[in-house]
Every structure is written in C-alpha cells, then in structure tokens.
Amino acid sequence: MNSPLIQGFIAIGLLLALEWKTLKKENRHTRWFVYGILGTSWLLWIYCSSAIDVHRPMVWLESLLEPLILVP
Amino acid sequence: MERISAHQGMLIICALTLNSTLISVPAQVIGMAKQDAWICYLIAMVIPLSAWWLISRILARFPDHDLLTIMIERYPYLGRVFGFSYLLFFLIILARDIRLISDFINIIILQNTPIVVITSLAVITAIFMTRGGIELVGRTAEIYQSALILIVLSLPIFLLREFDGRDFLPIFEASVGDLLNGSWYAVAYLGEMIALAFMVPGKQISFRHGLWGFFIAIFLLEILITFNVTVLGPELAPRFMYPNQEMIRAIRITDFLDRLDLPIIGIWMPAMIVKIGVGLFLVCHAIKQLAPKISPKSIMGPLGLFSLVCSFWFFSDAIQTLNFNRTWPAIALLFEWLIPVLLFWILKPKNGRSVNK
Numbered sequence: 400m401n402s403p404l405i406q407g408f409i410a411i412g413l414l415l416a417l418e419w420k421t422l423k424k425e426n427r428h429t430r431w432f433v434y435g436i437l438g439t440s441w442l443l444w445i446y447c448s449s450a451i452d453v454h455r456p457m458v459w460l461e462s463l464l465e466p467l468i469l470v471p
Numbered sequence: 472m473e474r475i476s477a478h479q480g481m482l483i484i485c486a487l488t489l490n491s492t493l494i495s496v497p498a499q500v501i502g503m504a505k506q507d508a509w510i511c512y513l514i515a516m517v518i519p520l521s522a523w524w525l526i527s528r529i530l531a532r533f534p535d536h537d538l539l540t541i542m543i544e545r546y547p548y549l550g551r552v553f554g555f556s557y558l559l560f561f562l563i564i565l566a567r568d569i570r571l572i573s574d575f576i577n578i579i580i581l582q583n584t585p586i587v588v589i590t591s592l593a594v595i596t597a598i599f600m601t602r603g604g605i606e607l608v609g610r611t612a613e614i615y616q617s618a619l620i621l622i623v624l625s626l627p628i629f630l631l632r633e634f635d636g637r638d639f640l641p642i643f644e645a646s647v648g649d650l651l652n653g654s655w656y657a658v659a660y661l662g663e664m665i666a667l668a669f670m671v672p673g674k675q676i677s678f679r680h681g682l683w684g685f686f687i688a689i690f691l692l693e694i695l696i697t698f699n700v701t702v703l704g705p706e707l708a709p710r711f712m713y714p715n716q717e718m719i720r721a722i723r724i725t726d727f728l729d730r731l732d733l734p735i736i737g738i739w740m741p742a743m744i745v746k747i748g749v750g751l752f753l754v755c756h757a758i759k760q761l762a763p764k765i766s767p768k769s770i771m772g773p774l775g776l777f778s779l780v781c782s783f784w785f786f787s788d789a790i791q792t793l794n795f796n797r798t799w800p801a802i803a804l805l806f807e808w809l810i811p812v813l814l815f816w817i818l819k820p821k822n823g824r825s826v827n828k
Contacts, residue, residue, distance in 0.1 A: 410591075414772050421769050428764040436773040440780045447784050457563075457785045457795055464798040470503075470652045 403448030407441040479609030480676040482616040483749060484664045484684030488519075489691055490619070490739070490746045491568050492660040493715050494575060495793050497696050502709030503653035506638060507645040508696050511653035512661070516689055519662040522808045523681055525815040526665055530673030532820045538668045539760045541818055551761060553810065557669060558757040560806045562778065564663060565750035567792060569594060569782040572743050574789035579716055580736065590779055593744055598775040600748040601755070602768060605670065608748050615742040622738050623691040626698060629722045629731070633702045659800040661689070662807030666749065670756045712793065751775055 414437065415422075422430055447453055475483070501508040526538060533541045539557065542550035573590040581589060600611055627634075645653075664685050667676060695715055699708045702721055708714045722731045755774055759767040786792045 425769050429766045433773045440777045443780045461798045464801045470655045
C-alpha cells in the first residue's frame, strides 16, 4: 500500500472510474489528452517518490536566475 | 455563455492578490524593511496597477474576448507561443499555491496527517468547484472572500490589547534599498491580479472594479503587516514562517475563546481553495484556447491531479517555496508587467476601431 506505484494506480484508477461516463462521450482528442496527463502524472509521482536525488525544475530555475537577483 | 458579475470579479481579484500573499511574504518583507514594511506594499503595488491599466485598455478594445483569446486570434503563431508561456506560468503559480496551503495545514494544524492526503482534499474540492464553471467560482468567492475580508477587518479590534505602537519607532528608518528589497518579495504576488483578464471577457470586468478589489486586498495586507510589526515586533516577526498565524494566536478574548486562530484559518482555507480553483480554471481555459478540440470540463480532474503532482515535483519542502520568493519576481515581472506592456502596443485594433464594432 505504501508503494508509490500502487498509490498512483489507486489515484488514477479512482479518477478514471469517476470520469469514465463523461470521458466516453468526449472526442478522441480529449480522451487521449486525459490519458496523456494521467500517465505523465503517474510517472512523475513514481519519480518523485522513489528517486533519491529528484531534479526539481524550480531549483534549476533558481540557480539559473541567481546571478540576476540583487536582493540579499 | 458563463458570466460573472462585476462584484464577483472584484472579489476574485481580491482573492488573487490577498490569499497567498498573507502566508509567508509578510515575514520576508518585514525582514527587509523592519518597522517600515508597510511602505513596501505601497511601492510594490505600482507595477500591478500599471499592468492592470494597460490590460484594461487592451480589453476595452476587444470587449467580447479575454486576453488569451485576443492574443491567439490576432496572431495565431506568436499568440500561441505567448499563450503556452502563460499556461506554464499559471501552472507554476497553481502548483505553488497548492504546496503553500498543504504545507501550512501540515505544519500548523494536522501534523500527523500525511501531506499528500491534505493536498488531495484541497485539490478535489477545487476540482469540484471548477467543474461548475467560473460562475460557481465567483459565487464561492462571494461567500468565503467576503468572510475573509470581514475577519481581517475585525482583527484590529481583537488585537488592540496586544498593540504596541512603540514598535513602529523610529519611523522611516529603512533605506530606499531596504524598501525596494522588501517590495521585490511582494510584487510578484500582488501582480497575480492580472490572471482574471486571461479567463473573463473584457465586458465582464471593469478597470474600476478590478482596482477596488486590488485596493481592498492592499488595505487588508497593510492591516496585517502593521499588526505583525506591532504585535510580534519587527525583530521577531521575520523569524516566523507564518507570522499572521502567530499573530492571530495572540488573540485572547475570554478563557474559553483562546484558540480563535482555528476558526480564522477555517475561513481562510476555503478562500485559498477558491484561489486554487481560479488557477485550475485558468489552466484549463488556456488549454482550451491552445487546443480548441479538447473539452475543458473533462480535463479538470486529470489537470487537478497533474498540478498536485507538480506541487510535489516543483518544490521539495516548505522552505524551498519560501526561498523561491526571492527569485520568482524576476520571472513574474516578465509575465505580469513586461508582456502586458508589449501586448498593449502589439494588440492595436485594425483601423483604430474595436474589433467588435
């Protein structure tokens, strides 16, 4: 239960179960977009939960902007 | 077509400006300008005000459209590049807000509850609210933002006993540099008011109502920072991560009403979820504008989940969200001021007339 893999599966499974009725009526663009977003979220969740050194976009952004910031 | 009233628009602008600014920013502003921190908001508000005026002028030229639609319709390629950049910008703000509220509740109220549970509950509430459309978000703002405004307005009465005017002295001691440094921390948060222009057509929001919402938020922030200084002291206030929470903990009305911080947080929390709902709606609306074949209603749940994951991916902990306030204005000023200035010059109506006339 504590595995991020299972946590992700449960969250996405629940969301798909709740959205399934609406999703069936939608066009294929919307359906594929939803699958893509859910898949990306699942992969990111697994990465954030299991990687030892997570590469965070905001840390990268901070280091990139650091030379421009004059505030102490 | 969904509509919000001018009054609701005003409250949404107030929510966008106030609700996340009052969490940690006051500590950083007081840390820079000490007892003169109240001046920092007055300096910082110049930039969002000028951006709002420029955006209002653009919206007046195209009253039937929001800013995203105007950009994409006038310049399909460049507009989409700008639109996508704004989508990323608002996604970062959404993820940051989700992280801010989750960390706050996890640190202050529910220490033993896993943070992911707190985050999920906040995001699920925001998803259900947003699925009802901008009208529902507007109506929710009418309830909770009004309540938050009343609560902050009543704080001086509750805190009068703790008020120590000597903490303000010596007045005007901070240098211009200190004041500008303090304003730097506040400017990006105050500038988030422009978000409303990206999701609501120009005829639904007026410059005047936006201004009122913004001024109410600034007035409330001034009340809070003044009492931060006078109740906690200019030396102690910057050492707290959540100075406003520490300040409302000082409220003691009677023996049995000594935990008044909990009901106050209980009113702020839904108001903050309204802000998250606005952010989620905006991200969905931006996707709809960039890819018109995608139905925005069906993607709100998955996008809510995606922003939840992003809030954990973007920020490692509460300290990083706090430190990020130092560099964030460099990016935020680009989106909240520089691009609106550019758009003001680029989005001139053809033949000098409104597109709709």
